[in-house]
Amino acid sequence: MVKLVTGRLNFLYLVISLLTFPISGAMIAEHEARRGEGRLTGMLISGLQKLTLLDFPGKVACTVFTGGCNFRCPFCHNAPLVLPERIESDPDGEATVLAFLKKRQGILDGVAITGGEPLLQKDIGAFLEKVRALGYRIKLDTNGSFPQRLEELVKAGLVDRVAMDIKNSPALYGKTAGVPGLDLAPVQRSRDFLLEGRVEYEFRTTVVKGLHTRESLTEAAQWIAGAKEYYLQQFKDSGDILHLEGLGAFTNEEMHALADAIRPYVPVVQLRGVD
Ligand code: SF4
Numbered sequence: 001m002v003k004l005v006t007g008r009l010n011f012l013y014l015v016i017s018l019l020t021f022p023i024s025g026a027m028i029a030e031h032e033a034r035r036g037e038g039r040l041t042g043m044l045i046s047g048l049q050k051l052t053l054l055d056f057p058g059k060v061a062c063t064v065f066t067g068g069c070n071f072r073c074p075f076c077h078n079a080p081l082v083l084p085e086r087i088e089s090d091p092d093g094e095a096t097v098l099a100f101l102k103k104r105q106g107i108l109d110g111v112a113i114t115g116g117e118p119l120l121q122k123d124i125g126a127f128l129e130k131v132r133a134l135g136y137r138i139k140l141d142t143n144g145s146f147p148q149r150l151e152e153l154v155k156a157g158l159v160d161r162v163a164m165d166i167k168n169s170p171a172l173y174g175k176t177a178g179v180p181g182l183d184l185a186p187v188q189r190s191r192d193f194l195l196e197g198r199v200e201y202e203f204r205t206t207v208v209k210g211l212h213t214r215e216s217l218t219e220a221a222q223w224i225a226g227a228k229e230y231y232l233q234q235f236k237d238s239g240d241i242l243h244l245e246g247l248g249a250f251t252n253e254e255m256h257a258l259a260d261a262i263r264p265y266v267p268v269v270q271l272r273g274v275d
Helices: 006-019 027-035 093-102 124-133 147-156 170-177 185-197 214-223 254-262
Strands: 044-052 061-066 110-114 137-142 163-166 200-207 227-232 268-272
Touching: 044 093, 061 200, 093 124, 093 147, 110 124, 124 137, 124 147, 137 147, 147 185, 170 214, 185 200, 214 254, 214 268, 227 254, 254 268
Parallel strands: 061 110, 110 137, 137 163, 163 200, 200 227, 227 268
Antiparallel strands: 044 061
């Protein structure tokens, strides 16, 4: 999942970023080796942002970054959380996060779980149960690839808000996700589940020149017809993009025009990263 902040909030984001620390440590191989030996269970956690006022609407929260993703969106700015050779994780990351959350009880009220793709983690249910037991509200980011896990977590009452990426129109989905020939059925099932309204949710698209057009976004908006909210996030070059070649950002004016073009299909369309 890609986090973007509005221009007005860049300074605030910078300040908050200074409070961020990566949980550095052994590489993923060591983590998996310890898992294999039965010495380790739990989540593969690659980072913790200790404070965010942006990632979980209406909540004072922290953000937990999980390692690994099944997509390869060329515009992804979280390459260190996606590419196996670059993923770092603390073998004791879950314990570290839970200890932090225990200390922040009464100070923070939410935890945003992002990645990578958090639903890749087979132990996510057990982890969210522990977070919930500490009294936190939980927001989950997902690319929609794991509908069964999503449904189970929501039905278990372990998720308060879901943010699901809509990569592009159905025809361009695989290309935009960096997975040629992608089977869209699981993503469609996640979409349909969220549209049932069992949990608070938002759909969002990082809009990238070179991948998106007015037509493709219109088709994407039609594909989520019935949704209450749709967020268009302006692409920003973080300096560590997966495959930047041929990609760029739409101007603020172009972003407003794109939002206007899809408003007939979704009642609330909002821009992120645009002044
Ligand atoms: S879904 Fe795409 S943007 Fe999100 S973490 Fe995976 S590769 Fe990056």
